[in-house]
Amino acid sequence: MPDFADSVFDVSNIVFQTSKNLISKSYDHMRNIWIDTTPPPTPVHHSVIRTSINQFSRLDLKTVFLATVLGGIGTYRYLKHSKTQRRARLLPNGRRFEAVLIVGPPTSVVVQKLVNDLNRRGYIVYVTVTNELEVKAIESERDADIKPLLLNYDSALTIRTSLLRLASILETPELTHTGDDSDSYFLHFKGALIIADYFKYPKYSKLAEIEPRDFNTMIQNQFLKINALLQNGLISALQESNNRRNEIEKFNGVSISECPSKLIFVNFFPISTKEKRRLFLDFTLDINNLLFEYTYKENRKNYFGIPYIIPNKNPDYIDITKLQVNFYQDEESKLLSSSIDMLKLRSMFSGIRNKKLTSRKFHHQVFDLLNTNSLKKIYTINA
Known part of the structure; x- marks a missing residue:
């Protein structure tokens, strides 16, 4: 055959x-027409x-x-x-070993949807919590692979102590029992996502209306706390994950991709053309972007490779990127729904731009960023 x-x-x-x-027949036909002056018959x-x-x-x-x-x-x-x-790697016995940390309010619907989706795709998901209400929100998930990580932001020392719990988890081998044999494995810290909550801030249209208490709260949540978290252990944990990648690969007997650990800033920003009181919201976004820019610049100094040609060999370098999701509320976006949208199907054939976005596209984008070898600086989704 x-x-x-x-x-x-x-x-x-x-x-x-x-x-x-x-071609030959066409040439003969054209030559006959050129030589013969008899008008051609009327076509049928x-x-x-x-x-x-x-x-x-x-x-x-x-x-x-x-x-x-x-x-x-x-x-x-x-x-x-x-x-x-779009599935996390598993051990030969089917157990999970790739972990992701989400820094964001667990009571947010956006965070809850993403946590559950990453969990369904095979990740062990740790979510930062700061009070009893947030702890209960994580415990209500009733899944052993969705776990709270209690943070204390009182000082740099309390933040380091809180993150030492995560470091201890990553450095301590997990035990698994298969039949009569006993085995152990290490978790691999895949990356961290910092998700700001832009949906609960007060609305201001003029500078004179801004309350100092609200402004101080915004600076604390969007800049000081996140920066303290990065500088007091989170970046070090990601760098250590790069250092231990080859050892974990050999110990667990599972191939781990070459891509370094990720730090992803997620700006899920609500936009309404009808709302004119967006001054404070814009301030919040600017502060968050400022923190991202300086973090990206400082981390870039550790890059020793050539993009898309020679891979980076410095384990102190971590992949940092920003995912900007512009959530147009006036378009009745279906971002928090994963059902089939008939309007979306119709727009595929009519050529009309559809601003509706399902949660699946957002979650797929996050998963792809976690598993991409080389990232751009900024990614944007217009919902």
């Missing part, structure tokens, strides 16, 4: 011969259906069959990739 290459060659040869005969008009049938009957069945097979293979590989690739 001829192999795939021979089949392609045979089809190509048939197409070439057919094209050659058509066929119906559109008959013309289509005649054109289709001239197609080579082997060409149609080959195109169908290749199209089917391409579709199968695409569907298989989309279903299997």
Whole structure:
């Protein structure tokens, strides 16, 4: 039986011969018209259906069959990739070992949806909590792989002590029991996501209206606390994860990708064209972006490679990026719903731009950022 290459060659040869005969006949026909001055007969008009049938009957069945097979293979590989690739790596016994930390309010619907999605994709998800209400929000998930990480922001010392709990978890081997055999493995710190909550800030339209207490709270939450968290252990934990990647790979017996650990700033920013009191919200976004810019600049000094040519060899470098999600509330976005949107399907065929966005697209983007070898500085989703 001829192999795939021979089949392609045979089809190509048939197409070439057919094209050659058509060109030859066209040349003879044009030459006869040029020499013979007799006016050509009136063409017979066929119906559109008959013309289509005649054109289709001239197609080579082997060409149609080959195109169908290749199209089917391409579709199968695409569907298989989309279903299997967005899954965290697992140990040979099926246990999870890749961990992600989310720094954000666990009572936020956006955070809750993302936590549950990452958990379903095979990650162990740690979520920062600061009070009893947030602890209960995590415990209500009733999943052993969704865990709270209690933070105390009173001082640099309390922050370091809080993050030492995470470091201790990562450095202590986990035990797993399979039948009569006992084995252990280490967790791999995949990355951290910093998700600001822009949905609960007061609305101001003038500078004179801003209350000092609200402004101080914003500075604390969007700059001072996050910066203290980064400088007092979080960045060090990500760098240590880079240092231990090869050891964890050998110890666990599972291949870990070459990509360094990730630090992702997620700006889920609500936008309403009808709302004119956005002054304080814009201030909040600017402060958050300022922190990202300086963190990115300082981290970039540790990059010793050449982008897309020579990979970075310095384990102190971590991949830092920002995911900007512009949430247009006036468009009735369906971001927090993953059901099939008929309007979205219709827009695919009509060419109309659709601003609706399902949670699946947002979660897929986060997953891809965690697993990409080289990141751009900023990614944007317009919902």
